[in-house]
Amino acid sequence: MLQITYLREHRDTAITGLHKRGLQDAVQLIDRALEIDQLRRTAQARADELRALSNAESKKIGELMKAGKTEEAHALRQRVAQWKDELKKLEDNLAQYEEELRLHLYKIPNVPAQAVPAGKSADDNINVHQHGAIPVLPAGALPHWDLIKKYDIIDFELGNKITGAGFPVYKGKGAKLQRALISFFLDEAEKAGYSEMMPPHLVNEASGYGTGQLPDKEGQMYCVTADQLYLIPTAEVPITNLYRDTILNEQDLPVKHVGYTPCFRREAGSWGAHVRGLNRLHQFDKVEIVQIRKPEESYRALDEMCAYVQSLIEKLELPYRKMLLCGGDMGFNSAMTYDMEVYAAAQQRWLEVSSVSNFETYQANRMKLRYRDSKGKIHLLHTLNGSALALPRIVAALLENNQDEKGIRIPKALIPYTGFDRIS
RNA sequence: GGAGAGGUGUCCGAGUGGUUGAAGGAGCACGCCUGGAAAGUGUGUAUCCCGUGCAAGCGGGAUCGCGGGUUCGAAUCCCGCUCUCUCCGCCA
Structure with missing residues (x-):
């Protein structure tokens, strides 16, 4: 969430920024936050005053008791007791305002960075870089959902039987390919200075709040209600939350982690004709990189992370483009996001395979990460x-x-991991 | 799942109602001592909020797992929750 101190000092900047997201009621949202903040501060000033008084008098009672002046102590005690109701009321008010402010701030998305263009949807994203030739496929080329059947490497029917739609079963070389990709990504990240973490796949509520999945986006996560735990939608959640409520020393920075986890997403209401096959799943594998940075370095880190991701895609010999997301297409928590999209030649579509974001202090403020x-x-x-x-x-x-009449060619970089150079 | 014990500052550890934000020790920082170091010695060493100040700072409040209660006053008493440890059970 945004810092209230930031909103106090940069109200107009915040409003201008939020307008880039197409947020119509930015003014009302921010002014309401400032209003609650003002009420809270007034309440706190009064409560503090009364508490100070009551603390001082209570102390006197103790001293009088010690000195044996029980009668005076008794009189004072009655006097102090009379403030109790008022103090209680003030404290209740204060707690109420604090809670209200917190909940209100949860409703305000992050302010997009200066460089983020205004825009409504993916159509307004900016193609900032493109790499690799668009492949021309031979006649009779198949989309991947046909190829996986042809070579029997991924089975949606079986997944459907044992779990449900969107939970495919990887078989044989299909399974091996998954493992190869995961190992390849982890090894590359390690070489780039990321230390590996293998976190739990379920997280508690506090972690959901820390990275911003909660509140409001719980519909996107699977919830184990018996234990009030959530299946992670991305490794970002457990890995970033490792640092919840911590104060790092300067020499601990930067923090750079990589982690592989399966990701679970309900994707409620987001299914349609264009999400066939592997394009959208309820469970999928992902290797995630996470960095924790000093504010003045974070945009350099964002570029560094993008460059790293691009190098991975290049090693896999896939054509891709790098999109700077516009305000309206960015995630709620992000200040700036680049999406990497690879070209899937049979579908003739760009597919998002990576989203690299700087959250600035938005998550850190929720998490008390300092x-x-x-x-x-x-x-x-x-x-x-x-x-x-x-x-x-x-x-x-x-x-x-990579399909041809003889099968599927495995990119060179991956062969040491797959142990085969072709699926056929 | 059953029984018991316990959660105090960076760490260890004292503390069962009244200047206790918290003894003592360790660690760490700075100073003294030293040719230099060790030892010794002195001082300092949590976080958040509000107010004030350009700032360093200063004043006030809150915080001893979390939440609630009793009380003029709670780390200390009561209730609920949670986590950790030990033993038993179960088990990859």
């Missing part, structure tokens, strides 16, 4: 993350782009 500078001052940190990479659409593009 660092102590060399002077001992404490500051919120910036959090960033990116897919590096999400597997299903990579697999879709690999299958479609």
